Amino acid sequence: MIETAKEFIQRKNKEFDKEKKLKFKHIERKGKYIHWREAWIFMPQTNHPEKVFLFERLRAGKFEG
Numbered sequence: 209m210i211e212t213a214k215e216f217i218q219r220k221n222k223e224f225d226k227e228k229k230l231k232f233k234h235i236e237r238k239g240k241y242i243h244w245r246e247a248w249i250f251m252p253q254t255n256h257p258e259k260v261f262l263f264e265r266l267r268a269g270k271f272e273g
């Protein structure tokens with residue numbers, strides 16, 4: 209069974225509330241950048257309700273490595 213956009217948004221909001229720290233690999237793979245997810249919003253597309261857009265505000269953190 210495929211989940212609806214509303215169910216998807218509820219599930220992802222719970223995940224995002226738990227994990228606000230994000231790690232991204234450096235382009236040369238020599239370390240990781242740490243960013244913090246400050247805010248986000250999920251927006252279903254009006255003409256395709258099964259499609260959901262995500263907008264996030266990230267705060268740059270530190271570099272590890």
